[in-house]
Amino acid sequence: xxxxxxIGLGLIGSSIALGIKxxxxxxxITGYDQKEVQxxxxxxxxxxxxxxxxSDAREADVIILAIPIEATLEVLKExxxxxxxxxxxxxxxxxxxxxxxxxxxQLFAEKKVRFVGGHPMAxxxxxxxxxxxxxxxxxxxxxxxxxxxxxxxxxxxLHAKFIVLDAAEHDxxxxxxxxxPHILASALVLQSDAYAQKHPxxxxxxxxxxxxxxxxxxxxxxxxxxxxxxxxxxVVERIENFKAQLDDIAQKISSKNQTGIKSFFDDGKKxxxxxxxxxxAIPNFYDLFVSVPDEKGVVLQVLALLQQFSITNIKINEENxxxxxxxxxxxxxxxQELEKAREIIKIATDFExx
Amino acid sequence: xxxxxxIGLGLIGSSIALGIKxxxxxxxITGYDQKEVQxxxxxxxxxxxxxxxxSDAREADVIILAIPIEATLEVLKExxxxxxxxxxxxxxxxxxxxxxxxxxxQLFAEKKVRFVGGHPMAxxxxxxxxxxxxxxxxxxxxxxxxxxxxxxxxxxxLHAKFIVLDAAEHDxxxxxxxxxPHILASALVLQSDAYAQKHPxxxxxxxxxxxxxxxxxxxxxxxxxxxxxxxxxxVVERIENFKAQLDDIAQKISSKNQTGIKSFFDDGKKxxxxxxxxxxAIPNFYDLFVSVPDEKGVVLQVLALLQQFSITNIKINEENxxxxxxxxxxxxxxxQELEKAREIIKIATDFExx
Numbered sequence: 001x002x003x004x005x006x007i008g009l010g011l012i013g014s015s016i017a018l019g020i021k022x023x024x025x026x027x028x029i030t031g032y033d034q035k036e037v038q039x040x041x042x043x044x045x046x047x048x049x050x051x052x053x054x055s056d057a058r059e060a061d062v063i064i065l066a067i068p069i070e071a072t073l074e075v076l077k078e079x080x081x082x083x084x085x086x087x088x089x090x091x092x093x094x095x096x097x098x099x100x101x102x103x104x105x106q107l108f109a110e111k112k113v114r115f116v117g118g119h120p121m122a123x124x125x126x127x128x129x130x131x132x133x134x135x136x137x138x139x140x141x142x143x144x145x146x147x148x149x150x151x152x153x154x155x156x157x158l159h160a161k162f163i164v165l166d167a168a169e170h171d172x173x174x175x176x177x178x179x180x181p182h183i184l185a186s187a188l189v190l191q192s193d194a195y196a197q198k199h200p201x202x203x204x205x206x207x208x209x210x211x212x213x214x215x216x217x218x219x220x221x222x223x224x225x226x227x228x229x230x231x232x233x234x235v236v237e238r239i240e241n242f243k244a245q246l247d248d249i250a251q252k253i254s255s256k257n258q259t260g261i262k263s264f265f266d267d268g269k270k271x272x273x274x275x276x277x278x279x280x281a282i283p284n285f286y287d288l289f290v291s292v293p294d295e296k297g298v299v300l301q302v303l304a305l306l307q308q309f310s311i312t313n314i315k316i317n318e319e320n321x322x323x324x325x326x327x328x329x330x331x332x333x334x335x336q337e338l339e340k341a342r343e344i345i346k347i348a349t350d351f352e353x354x
Numbered sequence: 355x356x357x358x359x360x361i362g363l364g365l366i367g368s369s370i371a372l373g374i375k376x377x378x379x380x381x382x383i384t385g386y387d388q389k390e391v392q393x394x395x396x397x398x399x400x401x402x403x404x405x406x407x408x409s410d411a412r413e414a415d416v417i418i419l420a421i422p423i424e425a426t427l428e429v430l431k432e433x434x435x436x437x438x439x440x441x442x443x444x445x446x447x448x449x450x451x452x453x454x455x456x457x458x459x460q461l462f463a464e465k466k467v468r469f470v471g472g473h474p475m476a477x478x479x480x481x482x483x484x485x486x487x488x489x490x491x492x493x494x495x496x497x498x499x500x501x502x503x504x505x506x507x508x509x510x511x512l513h514a515k516f517i518v519l520d521a522a523e524h525d526x527x528x529x530x531x532x533x534x535p536h537i538l539a540s541a542l543v544l545q546s547d548a549y550a551q552k553h554p555x556x557x558x559x560x561x562x563x564x565x566x567x568x569x570x571x572x573x574x575x576x577x578x579x580x581x582x583x584x585x586x587x588x589v590v591e592r593i594e595n596f597k598a599q600l601d602d603i604a605q606k607i608s609s610k611n612q613t614g615i616k617s618f619f620d621d622g623k624k625x626x627x628x629x630x631x632x633x634x635a636i637p638n639f640y641d642l643f644v645s646v647p648d649e650k651g652v653v654l655q656v657l658a659l660l661q662q663f664s665i666t667n668i669k670i671n672e673e674n675x676x677x678x679x680x681x682x683x684x685x686x687x688x689x690q691e692l693e694k695a696r697e698i699i700k701i702a703t704d705f706e707x708x
Contacts, residue, residue, distance in 0.1 A: 121559060126645075141559060165555060176549045177560040181567050184538060186622030187599045191592070193625045195530045201519065203629055205475065205495060206531040209570040213535050216563040217626040221619035228615055232607045238545070239604045243597050245541045250593045253586045261582055265575035268540030271547045272571040275557055299665070300657050307651055314653070314668040 002027045002154070005051065005060035007075060009033040009041045011123060012093050013066030014132030016158065017046045022134055023157030030056060033129075040129050058082055062154060064118075065092040069226045072100055080107040091118045091144075091151060095174070095223075096230040097167035101145045117145030117167055119174075120160060135159070139333055143170055175234030180242070182224055183235065185217040286338040289354035290328040290345055302328060302351070305344050309337045356381045356508070359405065359414035361429060363387040363395045365477060366447050367420030368486030370512065371400045376488055377511030384410060387483075394483050412436055416508060418472075419446040423580045426454055434461040445472045445498075445505060449528070449577075450584040451521035455499045471499030471521055473528075474514060489513070493687060497524055529588030534596070536578050537589065539571040640692040643708035644682040644699055656682060659702050663691045 004020060006013050009031045017029050031038050031047035038050035057063050057079060065072050072092050079090065090113060094100050097117045104115035122140030126133075134157075142160035144151065145167045152162050165173070192210075196202040228235055252260035292298045299316060313331035328351075332338040342353050358374060360367050363385045371383050385392050385401030392404035411417050411433060419426050426446050433444065444467060448454050451471045458469035476494030480487075488511075496514035498505065499521045506516050519527070546564075550556040582589055606614035646652045653670060667685035686692040696707050 121561065163555070163558075169553065169555070172549075173553050173555045173559055176546055176553065176556050177564045181542065181563050182619075183600075183603055184542065185563070185567060186619055187596065187603060188535065188538065189622040189626045189629075190618070191596055191599050192530055192629075193621075195526075195592075195595075199523065199527050199530065201517070201523070201527045202530050204517075205527055206629060207475065209535050209539070209573075210531045212566040212569050213539060214622075214626050214629075215566050217619075217622040219563075219619070219623070221616055221623055224619050225612060225616045228607055229610060229612060232610070236604045236607050238549075239600050239607075241549075242541065242545055243600055245545050246537075246593050246597055249537055249541060250590050253582055253590050253593075256583060256586065258579060258583060262575055262579045264544070265536075265540055265571075265573070265578050267547075268543040268568075268571040269573070269575055272543045272568050275543075275546075275560060275568075297661055299668070300654065300661060303654050303657065307654060311653070312670050314670065316666050316668065 002061045003059055004029045004154070005032065005057045005063045006030065006047060006066060007032045007054075007057075007064065008066035008071075009037045009047065009129045010066065011127045011129075011131045011133075011136070012120065013064070014041060014046045014129045015134065015136040016064060016066060016093070016120070016155065017041070018132055018134035019137060019158035020154060021045075021157065024154065027154070030060070032056070037129050041132075044129075044132070046129065046132055054078055055082055058084055060088060061085060062151075063088060063090045065090070065094075068223065069094045069096060069100065069230050073103055076100070076103055076107055080111075084111075084113060086112045087114065088112075089114045089116065089148070089150060091116045091148075093118055093120055094230075095119060095178075095227045097143070097145055097165075097170040099230045101167040114148075116148045116151055117143075117170075118151070119143040119170065120158070122160070145170065171231045171234050175231055175238055179227055179231055179235050180238040182216055182219060183228070183239065184242075185214050189214050189217045286332040286335050288330045288332065288338050288341055288345075290330065291352040291354070292328045293351075299328065302330075302345065302349070305348050306330070306341050309341055310334075356415045357413055358383045358508070359386065359411045359417045360384065360401060360420060361386045361408070361411075361418065362420035362425075363391045363401065363483045364420065365481045365483075365485045365487075365490070366474065367418070368395060368400050368483045369488065369490040370418060370420060370447070370474070370509065371395070372486055372488035373491060373512035374508060375399075375511065378508065381508070384414070386410070391483050395486075398483075398486070400483065400486055408432055409436055412438055414442060415439060416505075417442060417444045419444070419448075422577065423448045423450060423454065423584050427457055430454070430457055430461055434465075438465075438467060440466045441468065442466075443468045443470065443502070443504060445470045445502075447472055447474055448584075449473060449532075449581045451497070451499055451519075451524040453584045455521040468502075470502045470505055471497075471524075472505070473497040473524065474512070476514070499524065525585045525588050529585055529592055533581055533585055533589050534592040536570055536573060537582070537593065538596075539568050543568050543571045640686040640689050642684045642686065642692050642695055642699075644684065645706040645708070646682045647705075653682065656684075656699065656703070656705070659698050660684070660695050663695055664688075 004027055006017050006029055020027055029047045030049050030051050031041050032051040041047045042050055065075055072094050092100055097119060101117035108115050120137050120142045122137045137158040137160040140160050142162050143165050144162055147164045192202050249264050290302060310333040311330055312333060315329040345351060345353055358381055360371050360383055374381055383401045384403050384405050385395050386405040395401045396404055419429055426448050446454050451473060455471035462469050474491050474496045476491045491512040491514040494514050496516050497519050498516055501518045546556050603618050644656060664687040665684055666687060669683040699705060699707055
C-alpha cells in the first residue's frame with residue numbers, strides 16, 4: 001500500500017490528490033498545509049489524514065510538493081535533512097524546472113532518493129482547496145524532467161498527457177510560450193498608460209485586440225515575479241531576441257518595404273493558424289466556428305444542443321473590423337467532442353459551421 | 355432633400371447606409387461599387403439607386419468613402435477633378451487619418467468642398483454587403499478629424515459616440531492601441547515559430563495566454579500592411595519606445611531586482627484593471643463575472659436568465675493557473691444591461707457575482 005505525502009493542499013495539490021484517488025483508492029494520502037486547510041481537505045475526502053509536521057514525510061513512499069517555487073526550494077532542503085524512506089520518490093509541480101531540479105539533484109545525489117521534476121500545465125482561475133477539481137488536468141500536458149513510470153501510474157487518474165522534457169528545455173519552451181508573453185502583456189499596458197498621459201484617449205479607444213493582448217497582465221504578480229526570477233536567463237534572452245524581431249519590422253516600415261511588411265503579417269497569420277486549429281496540437285483548443293444570425297436566443301439554442309459536451313469557451317466575436325473572425329467560437333476539450341458537436345449542429349440547424 | 359453618395363458598399367459602407375436611413379428616410383443614397391454589389395444593396399434597400407460612374411458624385415450633397423486606405427487616396431484625387439456641388443461634404447472611414455486628411459485638405463483647399471476625416475471604430479468578422487448591420491456602430495466610437503454637426507446629424511442613426519480628434523492625435527492613439535499591438539502579436543508568432551525549430555514543443559505547450567496574445571495575428575494581412583504603411587512614423591516610434599520598456603524590465607530581471615519586477619507586474623495589473631472594468635470607459639466592454647460550479651447545464655442556466663440582453667461574449671475562463679481569473683465572464687453592450695443582469699443573477703441563483 002502506497003503512502004503519498006502531499007505538501008500543499010491548494011488548487012493543484014488538492015486536485016492531484018483527487019486524481020490519484022480516482023485511479024487508486026488504495027493509496028493513502030497524507031496532506032500537509034495549514035490546519036484549517038487540512039481539515040477541509042480531510043472532510044472532503046481529498047486526503048486520508050493530516051500531517052502534524054513535515055517530518056511525517058518520513059513515512060511516505062511518494063512526496064509531492066504543490067507549493068510556490070520559493071517554498072519548494074526551501075522545503076526540498078528541509079526534506080533533505082529528514083530520514084526519508086529508502087527509494088522515496090519526490091516530485092514537485094513548479095512552473096520552472098531548472099532551478100528546482102538542479103537543487104533536487106544536488107540535495108539527493110548521495111541518498112536513495114529519486115527526485116523527478118514535474119509541471120502539470122493546467123489550472124483554473126479558482127484557487128485553494130475548495131476549488132479542488134478531479135478533472136483539472138484532463139488532457140493537459142504534465143511535464144516530467146525524466147521519465148518515471150511509477151509517477152505516471154500513480155497520477156494516471158489525472159488523465160493528463162505526460163511528456164518528458166529535460167529541465168533546461170522545459171524552461172526554454174515555457175520561457176517562450178508563457179513567461180515572456182507575460183512580460184509582453186504587462187509592458188504593453190505600462191507603455192499605453194505612459195502614453196495616455198499625453199494622449200488620454202488611449203484609455204478609451206483600446207478595443208478587442210488590445211484587450212486580448214493585455215489580459216494576462218492581470219495575472220498573479222507575486223507568482224509571476226517568482227517565475228521570472230526562477231528563469232531569468234531564458235526570459236532575458238527572449239526579450240533580446242524579440243527586440244531584434246522588432247528591429248526587423250521597424251526597418252521594413254521605415255523603408256516602406258510593402259512586400260516585406262505583407263510577408264510579416266502573412267507569415268504571422270499562416271503560422272498562427274497552423275498552431276492552433278488545423279493541427280489541434282494544443283490540448284483544450286478544439287474550436288468550432290458557427291456562423292449564427294444576429295438574433296436573440298440563438299446562442300442559447302446552440303448551447304442547448306451541446307449540453308453533453310465539456311465546453312470551455314463561447315466567444316461571440318463582437319470583433320472590431322480591424323480584428324478577425326469571430327462568429328460563435330465554441331471551444332471543446334477534445335477533438336472527439338468537437339466532431340460530434342459539429343455533426344449535431346449541422347443536423348439540427350441551418351447554421352454554417354466552419 | 356439630401357443626396358448621399360456612398361463609395362464602397364462593403365460591410366462599413368452598407369452598414370452606414372442602413373444607419374443613415376434609420377434616422378433619415380428622406381435621404382437619397384446613391385451607391386457606388388461593383389455592379390453585382392450595387393444590385394444586392396439596392397434589392398435590400400440599403401441604397402436607393404446605383405451610380406453608373408464616379409462622376410455621379412457631382413449630384414451629391416455628402417460623399418462618403420468606405421473603401422481601403424489606398425483606394426481612398428486615389429478616389430479623393432479623382433473627386434478633386436470633378437465639378438462637385440458647392441459646399442459638398444466629403445468624409446472617409448479609413449483606419450488612419452493623417453495621410454488622408456492631409457490629402458483632403460490639400461486637394462480641396464481652394465474649392466468650396468468641406469473635407470472631414472472619419473473613422474468609425476467598429477466592425478465585425480463578417481465582410482461585404484451581405485453582412486450589412488444597422489447596429490454595427492452602436493456605442494462604438496466614431497472619430498471625426500474636426501467637428502461637423504451636419505455629419506453627426508446625418509449619421510445619428512448609427513447610434514455611435516462621436517468624438518473629435520485631430521488627425522495626428524488619432525494616428526498616435528490608434529498607433530498605440532491598435533496598430534502597434536498588431537505588430538507585437540505577429541512578432542511573437544514569428545519569434546515562437548523560429549524558436550520551435552530547435553524547441554519543437556513550443557508548438558504544443560502554448561496555452562491560453564499565448565493564444566490571446568497572438569489572436570490578432572490572424573487579421574487581414576493586406577489591410578494591416580496598408581494601415582502600417584499609412585502610419586509608419588507613429589508605429590516605428592512605438593516600437594522604439596517599447597524596446598526601451600523591454601530594456602527596463604530585462605535589466606531588473608538580470609539584476610534580480612525582485613521589488614522592481616513585482617512593481618512591474620503589480621502596475622500592469624492595476625492599470626489594466628482600471629482600463630477596462632471599473633471605469634467601463636471602453637464601449638461594449640461591460641463585463642460581469644459570475645463564479646459558477648463546474649457542472650453541466652450551468653452556463654445554459656445563466657444564459658437562459660439573460661436572454662433579453664445583448665451579450666457579446668461568454669467566456670468560461672478555462673485558465674491555466676498561470677493566467678488569471680476567468681470564471682464565467684459575460685460581456686454586455688451597455689452598463690445598464692450589466693447592472694440589470696447582475697441583479698437578476700443575484701436574485702435567481704446563489705452564484706457569486708464579482
